[in-house]
Amino acid sequence: MSAEEQVRLWLGWRARHLTGASSGWQSFTKSLASTFIPVTWEIMTRFGLRTYVPSVFSAADGAGQPEEIALLCYRTRADYEASRATVLGRAYGAMHRAVFEFEIAGRKSKADWADAHGVRGPVLRSATDGGVRFDDAAAVVHVMLLSSPGSRLAAPALLAALTTQTGSVAVWCDSGFAAVWIAAPSEQDMSVFSDPVLQEFPQATVAAFHRAQRAPPIDQRLGLPVVGQHSWHFHA
Numbered sequence: 001m002s003a004e005e006q007v008r009l010w011l012g013w014r015a016r017h018l019t020g021a022s023s024g025w026q027s028f029t030k031s032l033a034s035t036f037i038p039v040t041w042e043i044m045t046r047f048g049l050r051t052y053v054p055s056v057f058s059a060a061d062g063a064g065q066p067e068e069i070a071l072l073c074y075r076t077r078a079d080y081e082a083s084r085a086t087v088l089g090r091a092y093g094a095m096h097r098a099v100f101e102f103e104i105a106g107r108k109s110k111a112d113w114a115d116a117h118g119v120r121g122p123v124l125r126s127a128t129d130g131g132v133r134f135d136d137a138a139a140v141v142h143v144m145l146l147s148s149p150g151s152r153l154a155a156p157a158l159l160a161a162l163t164t165q166t167g168s169v170a171v172w173c174d175s176g177f178a179a180v181w182i183a184a185p186s187e188q189d190m191s192v193f194s195d196p197v198l199q200e201f202p203q204a205t206v207a208a209f210h211r212a213q214r215a216p217p218i219d220q221r222l223g224l225p226v227v228g229q230h231s232w233h234f235h236a
Contacts, residue, residue: 005133006077007114009122009172010070011179012100013060013107025059025228031099032056032068033226038218041234043092044072048079051135053181053212055143055231063106065145065177065207071170073135077113114170122172123155131166132183135235139167139183143231144193145208146178146201153178153201161200162193177207187211 018024018031037054044052051073060067074080083089096102100109114124132139146153153173158180162169167183182193190209198204212233218224224232 005124005126005135005168006074006080007122007124007134007168007170008072008074008080008111009114009170009179009181010068010072010109010111011066011172011174012068012070012109013104014067015097015099015101016104018099019061019101022059028067028099029056029226029228034223036095036099037226037232038223039092039095040070040072041215042218043088044080044083045236047083047086047089048075049073050075050236051139051141052234053134053141053143053231055145055208055210055212056226056228057145057208058228063104063176065147066109066179068100069143069145069179071134071141071143071181112172114172118155122170123159125159125169127166127168127183129166131168132185133168134170134181134183136183137235138185140185140187141212141231141233142182142184142188142193143208143210143212144180144182144190144197144206146180146197146204147176147207148178148201148204149176151176151203153204157200158197161196164196165193178204 018028053071101107114122127133170181210231212231215232215234
């Protein structure tokens, strides 16, 4: 484990050709299951990826909440950046555009590093007082998606609402929603996290809550099961 957590967060929406009919959502989840999620783990572990938590939500037409998000912990940021100079890394980057949207306003998929003093992007509060980190083998990662139509929640206030959590917490607040990841030593009820958050933000609602499940071995022929409203937890 590195001295500091290096956490990269992802917010994703289906590519244009995968929207519309219900078959588009089925094709999207099939692509995640058979290719994208398994390939992310198998390729990027060569470049320092240690923890990977992909979360699939529900189909969302138009602008709004993301349909797939992820938390990725790398050994160092330099390890990740080095991937871009390799054939594998470039192929992995290109694969995103076959599955995710990057052009339509309100549905532009994006990734960024979570920093302790982030302003508009993702923010990370590392574990304190012996709490577990995202890259700890024993961590149980909880994923919460908050809906806040017409407003952007404030990351500092959101982190303050979760001040009793000693494990690492990462948040990404955007227009109309906020994605929250929490590392805990054991499985927790949603209310442990949602009650203080909704007290601070009464206009918000919990759109989804997952306890990430340990990912099974990847089947080299089929990939792994992917369904809506579920999170996997890979750990090296």
